[in-house]
Amino acid sequence: MPADALQREFERQLAGVTDVRRWLIGYSGGLDSRVLAELAARVLDPSRLLLLHVNHHLQSESDAWAAHAVEQAAALGVAIRVLDVAPTSASEADARQARYAAFMAELGAGDLLLLGHHADDQAETLLLRLMRGAGARGLAGMPRQRALGEARLLRPLLGVSRLELSDWARHQGLDWVNDPSNSALEYDRNFVRHRVLAPLMQRWPDAPARMGLSAGLLDETAGLLEELARADLKACLNDRAGLAGGLLGQLSAARQRNLLRYWLGARTGVTVNGPLLERIEQELLQAGSDRQPQLQLGEHALRRYRGDLYVQAPLKVTPSAVLARVALAPGEIALQQGLLSISAVNTVSRPALRTLEGLGLRYRREGERCRPAGRSGSHPLKKLFQEYGVLPWQRNAWPLLVCGDEIVAAPGLWVCEGWQARPAEDGYVLGWCPG
Known part of the structure; x- marks a missing residue:
């Protein structure tokens, strides 16, 4: 040259x-x-x-x-x-x-x-x-x-x-x-x-x-497969960043594998090869409907809950002692496991808390019960989390607003009876976005 x-x-x-x-x-x-x-x-x-x-x-x-x-x-x-x-x-x-x-x-x-x-x-x-x-x-x-x-x-x-x-x-x-x-x-x-x-x-x-020409053509092919995976991901993603099992099952086997390679690779950094895809199919996709199987992928876990697939990242949780000292006020409160938001509202159009005075934060305890506003009688917290579809691995780290030992609200889910703001009252809307 x-x-x-x-x-x-x-x-x-x-x-x-x-x-x-x-x-x-x-x-x-x-x-x-x-x-x-x-x-x-x-x-x-x-x-x-x-x-x-x-x-x-x-x-x-x-x-x-x-x-x-x-x-x-x-x-x-x-x-x-x-x-x-x-x-x-x-x-x-x-x-x-x-x-x-x-x-x-x-x-x-x-x-x-x-x-x-x-x-x-x-x-x-x-x-x-x-x-x-x-x-x-x-x-x-x-x-x-x-x-x-x-x-x-x-x-x-x-x-x-x-x-x-x-x-x-x-x-x-x-x-x-x-x-x-x-x-x-x-x-x-x-x-x-x-x-x-x-x-x-x-x-x-x-x-x-x-061979370089072939590599270039394969790079184009890989790019097209990624475009298809992104489109399929948009169609199959549920509202909690998981894959909806029913929608995933409507794809051809090849498109399912393509989507899983893309989604899991992006979320976990693990190379999803043929043997791993076989394990996912056998151990998660084909498992009985009453089971909640999981598969470890490096530091992450691939889990199935109610037929949908989720990637569980290594969970870091704000210590209970630190959580108890958090001051509650309108705005966003960053915890290690997610983001708590408190918004002051003067026209209540959705469940809102009537006051923040005297309230604190803690995690759930074994056997606890509470009564969401508008419900008759108290219910086990475990059953309520199930009813609201909270992912099992997020439940122990879900912050609760309490007054003493009494549960006042579960942010993003419900406000308890007696603590809700009336339609004509000011109040606070609580949100929780797990990390």
Whole structure:
């Protein structure tokens, strides 16, 4: 690839990028990052450019490579920062996790991280994910750009082959480090590179480019599936951010799986693969109507209640002692498990509390009863929560307004008999939005 052609491609990839505070480059000193740093030093403002070299301390040459990276940065006239990490093992996954954690610690709002992944890397990623049984989103490969916390990530060389990079680097007289571990076949990526992709390229020299085209088409497919999932989610979402089981059941099996992947992935961060979808179908969707099954998904739980599906996040609850000291007044009161709202009204058109004076907050107690306004006799609090459809895992953390030991109101649900404002009186409307 001619020198000006590669630089034009680099500039083209950066053309649509705006509002960049700093340009940061993941710089190992290998071929791809060496070329990336060279291009960036020629095109970008060096005062806003920073190389990040991650020293994994996994090989005897690690410190020498870090020193070489510092020398190269000085020669380019750009700043560099060496980040020392300690992966939990020498595996590819652990090293990558440690590396990205180090990047995240350095990145802030407005920063753009440039990585030197190229077309051969994309082809290797596609083949690896194919062996893992990935779907359209996984087979779309590495995205050219994405959000990274408050910052962004861009791979401007993703359409350029390794051969094109090496030819360009040699023509420019660049030198780079060669990591001997790149030839170790016990690593999956190296095996794919040397034993799978290399023979394919002997037969089809443009194999990485062809695979890149397929990855792009699969990225389009994944985008369409997400659009469909968002439309289905809007149609199936109930008024408590759960999936209505009856509406979910009206979708085809494929659309159900697509919706569950999207919804659960967004809510829990868990990758919802085929085996997990089978467990959801067997353990939740097909469970008896009288059961309330649940399935743990990382820190979250997927639960079924009255036929609908809900994601239960790890529950943090305001301690009882702290809750008891909360001063009640019109406005919003943020608790760890949700938001309590108190609105003063002078025309009562819905159940409202007649006063806040002398009232406090606490949680329910075993065996308690109360009498909602307009009802005959008292009722067990447990039965009332069931009647009002309060999700079982929210009941113990639902704040109650009390006067001494007497329950006065359950915000968002009812006001108790004797405590309601009359139609001509001022009052307070209580709301509760669980977190």
